[in-house]
Amino acid sequence: EAGVVQSPRYKIIEKKQPVAFWCNPxxxxxxxxxxxxxxxxxxxxxxxxxxEEAVDDSQLPKDRFSxxxxxxxxxxxxxxxxxxxxxxxxxxxxxxVGRQGGEQYFGPGTRLTVT
Amino acid sequence: xxxVEQHPSTLSVQEGDSAVIKCTYSDSASNYFPWYKQELxxxxxxxxxxxxxxxxxxxxxxxxxxxxxxxxxxxxxxxTQPEDxxxxxxxxxxxxxxxxxxxxxxx
Numbered sequence: 404e405a406g407v408v409q410s411p412r413y414k415i416i417e418k419k420q421p422v423a424f425w426c427n428p429x430x431x432x433x434x435x436x437x438x439x440x441x442x443x444x445x446x447x448x449x450x451x452x453x454x455e456e457a458v459d460d461s462q463l464p465k466d467r468f469s470x471x472x473x474x475x476x477x478x479x480x481x482x483x484x485x486x487x488x489x490x491x492x493x494x495x496x497x498x499x500v501g502r503q504g505g506e507q508y509f510g511p512g513t514r515l516t517v518t
Numbered sequence: 519x520x521x522v523e524q525h526p527s528t529l530s531v532q533e534g535d536s537a538v539i540k541c542t543y544s545d546s547a548s549n550y551f552p553w554y555k556q557e558l559x560x561x562x563x564x565x566x567x568x569x570x571x572x573x574x575x576x577x578x579x580x581x582x583x584x585x586x587x588x589x590x591x592x593x594x595x596x597x598t599q600p601e602d603x604x605x606x607x608x609x610x611x612x613x614x615x616x617x618x619x620x621x622x623x624x625x
Contacts, residue, residue, distance in 0.1 A: 436613060445524075445607050445615035446562065459613070494561065505612070506552065509561040 405429070407510035409495050415516045421483035424513045428476070428497030434505060435472060437480050438494040440512070446494055452478065485517045524608055524616030531598055532624050539619045541608035542590040551584060551591045554607045556618075562607060566593070598623045 408427040416422050428435050433454050438446035449468065451459040454475040463470065467486070472478040482489055492512040498505035522543045531537050541551075552567035568575045568582045568591065575582050581594040595602055603623045608616040 438613075443618070445618050446613075447615070448613040451613060505550075506564055506567065507613075509563070511561050 407495055407497055407508055409493075409510035409513055411513055412511060413514050413516075415518065416485055418487055418517050419484040421481065422485055422515060423482075424480045424493050424495075424515075426478045426480070426495030426510060428478075428495070429508055432497035432499055432508075433475065434498045434500060435478050436494075436496040436498075436507065437470060437478070438496065440492045440494055442491075449480070449493075482515075485515075487517050490515055490517045522608060522610045522614050522616050524619060526619060527617065528620045528622070530622045530624065533598060533600060535598055537593075537595045537598055537602070537621055537623075539593045539606055539608070539621075540590055541592070541610070541616050543610045543614075544589065545611060546586075546589065548589075548610045550611075551582065552609050553580075553582060553593045554609065554615075555604045556607065557604045565606075595621075600625050 410425050414422055435452045437449040439449055440446045448462055450457055450463045450470050452472045455472055468482055470480045492514050494512045495510040496507040498507045522541055524541045529537055549570035553565050554562040555565045556562040566577050566580050566582050568584050570586055573584055579596050584591040600623050605618045605620050607618050
């Protein structure tokens with residue numbers, strides 16, 4: 404079984420430029436998470452989807468971040484315009500259920516550097 | 519809020535010794551408590567989890583204990599090996615992670 408796939412793995416952009424990340428969850432997983440992980444810290448949730456519906460997005464900076472999960476499978480996370488403080492690893496995870504008991508499987512992450 | 523505090527932030531042990539990492543949480547409704555291991559430059563991976571209906575779970579050299587009354591749970595690693603060196607995170611509820619513990623096992 405393929406794991407969570409993310410692309411690109413690395414991205415370097417100048418500030419004020421747009422950037423997009425893509426995630427393909429494990430087949431059959433209805434819940435998808437986007438996390439941001441700063442160096443030396445734990446993952447912080449940006450947005451969580453149950454199927455196509457965004458159910459937890461209070462941590463998403465909506466003035467510059469957007470996300471979508473069309474057809475309840477793949478998802479994209481976009482930043483426009485990027486700021487220096489957005490440099491981080493962006494992790495996608497998926498699980499079978501969105502309740503507390505869901506074991507989450509992580510993708511390899513996208514390391515974003517904003518210069 | 520649904521806070522989780524993790525201690526210590528760094529832990530250095532000699533190979534063969536034991537290591538214990540503790541997480542304290544505030545939401546009494548929490549009922550699932552996983553631990554993740556993240557090696558440098560890699561993704562977090564689940565290593566053990568426990569549900570609120572049990573107090574302890576073991577898997578070879580690792581174990582997790584839960585005290586629901588005191589609202590804390592701990593990761594125990596016995597007979598540590600250099601390959602245990604990594605950052606360990608606890609998680610509560612759907613998506614609240616601890617701040618991480620960097621474990622260094624000295625050969």
